[in-house]
Amino acid sequence: xxxxxxxxxxxxxxxxxxxxxxxxxxxxxxxxxxxxxxxxxxxxxxxxxxxxxxxxxxxxxxxxxxxxxxxxxxxxxxxxxxxxxxxxxxxxxxxxxxxxxxxxxxxxxxxxxxxxxxxxxxxxxxxxxxxxxxxxxxxxxxxxxxxxxxxxxxxxxxxxxxxxxxxxxxxxxxxxxxxxxxxxxxxxxxxxxxxxxxxxxxxxxxxxxxxxxxxxxxxxxxxxxxxxxxxxxxxxxxxxxxxxxxxxxxxxxxxxxxxxxxxxxxxxxxxxxxxxxxxxxxxxxxxxxxxxxxxxxxxxxxxxxxxxxxxxxxxxxxxxxxxxxxxxxxxxxxxxxxxxxxxxxxxxxxxxxxxxxxxxxxxxxxxxxxxxxxxxxxxxxxxxxxxxxxxxxxxxxxxxxxxxxxxxxxx
Amino acid sequence: xxxxxxxxxxxxxxxxxxxxxxxxxxxxxxxxxxxxxxxxxxxxxxxxxxxxxxxxxxxxxxxxxxxxxxxxxxxxxxxxxxxxxxxxxxxxxxxxxxxxxxxxxxxxxxxxxxxxxxxxxxxxxxxxxxxxxxxxxxxxxxxxxxxxxxxxxxxxxxxxxxxxxxxxxxxxxxxxxxxxxxxxxxxxxxxxxxxxxxxxxxxxxxxxxxxxxxxxxxxxxxxxxxxxxxxxxxxxxxxxxxxxxxxxxxxxxxxxxxxxxxxxxxxxxxxxxxxxxxxxxxxxxxxxxxxxxxxxxx
Numbered sequence: 195x196x197x198x199x200x201x202x203x204x205x206x207x208x209x210x211x212x213x214x215x216x217x218x219x220x221x222x223x224x225x226x227x228x229x230x231x232x233x234x235x236x237x238x239x240x241x242x243x244x245x246x247x248x249x250x251x252x253x254x255x256x257x258x259x260x261x262x263x264x265x266x267x268x269x270x271x272x273x274x275x276x277x278x279x280x281x282x283x284x285x286x287x288x289x290x291x292x293x294x295x296x297x298x299x300x301x302x303x304x305x306x307x308x309x310x311x312x313x314x315x316x317x318x319x320x321x322x323x324x325x326x327x328x329x330x331x332x333x334x335x336x337x338x339x340x341x342x343x344x345x346x347x348x349x350x351x352x353x354x355x356x357x358x359x360x361x362x363x364x365x366x367x368x369x370x371x372x373x374x375x376x377x378x379x380x381x382x383x384x385x386x387x388x389x390x391x392x393x394x395x396x397x398x399x400x401x402x403x404x405x406x407x408x409x410x411x412x413x414x415x416x417x418x419x420x421x422x423x424x425x426x427x428x429x430x431x432x433x434x435x436x437x438x439x440x441x442x443x444x445x446x447x448x449x450x451x452x453x454x455x456x457x458x459x460x461x462x463x464x465x466x467x468x469x470x471x472x473x474x475x476x477x478x479x480x481x482x483x484x485x486x487x488x489x490x491x492x493x494x495x496x497x498x499x500x501x502x503x504x505x506x507x508x509x510x511x512x513x514x515x516x517x518x519x520x521x522x523x524x525x526x527x528x529x530x531x532x533x534x535x536x537x538x539x540x541x542x543x544x545x546x547x548x549x550x551x552x553x554x555x556x557x558x559x560x561x562x563x564x565x566x567x568x569x570x571x572x573x574x575x576x577x578x579x580x581x582x583x584x585x586x587x588x589x590x591x592x593x594x595x596x597x598x599x600x601x602x603x604x605x
Numbered sequence: 606x607x608x609x610x611x612x613x614x615x616x617x618x619x620x621x622x623x624x625x626x627x628x629x630x631x632x633x634x635x636x637x638x639x640x641x642x643x644x645x646x647x648x649x650x651x652x653x654x655x656x657x658x659x660x661x662x663x664x665x666x667x668x669x670x671x672x673x674x675x676x677x678x679x680x681x682x683x684x685x686x687x688x689x690x691x692x693x694x695x696x697x698x699x700x701x702x703x704x705x706x707x708x709x710x711x712x713x714x715x716x717x718x719x720x721x722x723x724x725x726x727x728x729x730x731x732x733x734x735x736x737x738x739x740x741x742x743x744x745x746x747x748x749x750x751x752x753x754x755x756x757x758x759x760x761x762x763x764x765x766x767x768x769x770x771x772x773x774x775x776x777x778x779x780x781x782x783x784x785x786x787x788x789x790x791x792x793x794x795x796x797x798x799x800x801x802x803x804x805x806x807x808x809x810x811x812x813x814x815x816x817x818x819x820x821x822x823x824x825x826x827x828x829x830x831x832x833x834x835x836x837x838x839x840x841x842x843x844x845x846x847x848x849x850x851x852x853x854x855x856x857x858x859x860x861x862x863x864x865x866x867x868x869x870x871x872x873x874x875x876x877x878x879x880x881x882x883x884x885x886x887x888x889x890x891x892x893x894x895x896x897x898x899x900x901x902x903x
Contacts, residue, residue, distance in 0.1 A: 379686030
């Protein structure tokens with residue numbers, strides 16, 4: 195696990211990179227029968243579809259389609275301007291990207307024609323075809339610097355997903371450990387030597403430290419593998435640019451050279467020294483809070499199968515935050531709902547990670563961490579009261595009411 | 606050694622222990638008896654400080670029971686269990702260190718016990734690879750490895766074959782002769798007679814009987830005698846005794862009789878001698894088993 199995960203992360207990174215570099219499937223060739231004559235100079239985009247102007251008649255083309263399963267024929271009737279419909283013939287259904295590419299180009303051409311008919315010439319047309327993009331710069335007292343909200347978002351997402359998954363993975367590990375101790379009855383021997391609370395906390399902290407160690411290794415290994423991969427992948431490009439460009443322009447050129455470099459550059463703009471410590475605090479805080487609850491569940495049951503009913507209330511807030519993070523918080527990071535989600539201890543470990551890249555005031559961060567610590571002290575207290583009774587209780591079908599009773603028992 | 610005073614343990618809707626007081630003498634082997642669900646395990650858990658009583662106090666060597674006593678108590682629970690995936694040596698070390706032994710100390714003592722039980726080769730084995738009886742042996746070592754002054758064994762013989770049960774019995778006796786006080790709870794009454802100096806009988810959360818085994822058995826004598834003879838015996842006219850059981854084997858008559866308290870054994874002999882040839886006369890002292898059943902039934 196420890197060494198496999200960084201490899202998987204790099205593998206995924208490489209896969210995304212490879213896929214974004216070349217389009218994927220082979221490009222279909224479409225024969226165009228244009229009776230209208232409008233689309234002569236259309237169809238120059240070769241990314242998704244390869245076009246060929248055909249001299250065949252419609253009936254001949256249709257025959258060809260019937261005999262050849264790879265043939266596509268696009269038929270544009272004469273009366274297209276007055277409401278005729280364009281048809282596409284093929285044995286199999288054309289892919290969504292093919293259709294949308296054709297539609298887009300047809301519409302472009304049609305618009306050009308209509309504009310021309312309205313008296314706007316092609317020169318004017320070129321002028322009114324703007325190509326703008328927004329360069330996002332972060333302005334602080336130290337000056338301005340490039341930032342990539344895309345990369346920041348990606349890092350926030352990744353951190354949130356990582357916390358979400360690890361809360362489950364390590365929480366369930368705590369729960370399983372406790373179930374094992376309970377069913378193997380070793381627990382009675384151990385708690386004749388230490389207090390139940392010590393045993394529970396020992397287990398939670400121990401597994402938490404295992405988790406942290408794993409994270410550290412993942413981060414270090416991923417970072418070093420990434421550096422190595424980047425160097426190998428982009429070495430050629432950097433040198434090529436260097437030889438072609440005068441000094442000074444190089445950096446800029448490298449930065450804008452291809453999607454791969456974009457990613458690398460974006461990754462470099464992320465404030466790792468800020469995000470990493472906050473991530474670790476929220477991971478550990480969230481883990482402590484939830485694993486205490488998992489511990490309580492583990493102490494109450496005698497097998498994995500009995501855990502279902504108790505898992506739901508633990509899973510729900512996590513799942514809720516997870517969904518909210520991706521549907522709401524990311525679009526409205528400064529709304530009051532996002533604020534509260536990132537403050538309430540049960541949801542903050544995930545929600546705060548999503549908000550973090552967009553900038554969170556220090557006092558909010560401090561409040562959230564403070565409440566998170568308070569939250570895990572609270573859940574640990576509740577869990578320990580259930581745990582001390584639960585681990586010695588056998589052969590009983592446990593309900594929430596029962597758990598409440600255990601909680602109320604005197605020392 | 607151990608003084609249990611007026612312990613009450615109340616669970617939500619039943620009282621597990623109701624004002625139980627027991628004195629265990631130093632150096633004795635004490636039997637804690639009672640049917641299932643009587644409250645034995647509750648009491649044992651309280652002595653081990655696993656749970657706390659609602660009322661009452663426990664004193665160990667005159668000191669009120671507190672966490673520092675953990676290292677002086679060894680506990681073998683009724684339901685045995687160890688970490689299945691852990692190696693035995695490592696596990697023993699962990700359990701011994703929990704009881705406050707240093708690592709080197711623990712290693713030395715575990716090695717000593719492994720040698721004694723002839724299981725040196727098990728150190729690196731996993732618990733799940735051992736048979737149930739073997740696991741019990743390991744667990745017994747875990748109970749006594751820190752040389753506790755008070756050893757509490759809950760049903761120590763359950764799950765042992767006769768050979769290992771004898772082995773454990775011998776170990777218990779040896780530990781006792783070296784000064785350890787032993788409390789054990791059991792259903793096996795013959796082991797009580799064989800091992801215990803004193804007992805307490807708990808039934809339905811209350812202590813209903815305690816004392817030295819000899820005293821208790823004497824207390825439950827009821828003038829029952831077993832006699833065997835040859836010849837013909839006339840029934841006594843003065844109702845000196847009543848016959849509970851009669852059996853004739855190879856011309857010898859075996860009788861179990863109950864002598865009326867107004868008469869003595871000598872009266873019985875005077876009555877018998879003129880009539881028959883006596884081959885056996887002995888008093889029937891009730892076994893702990895009988896006493897147990899008699900008490901629990903009432």
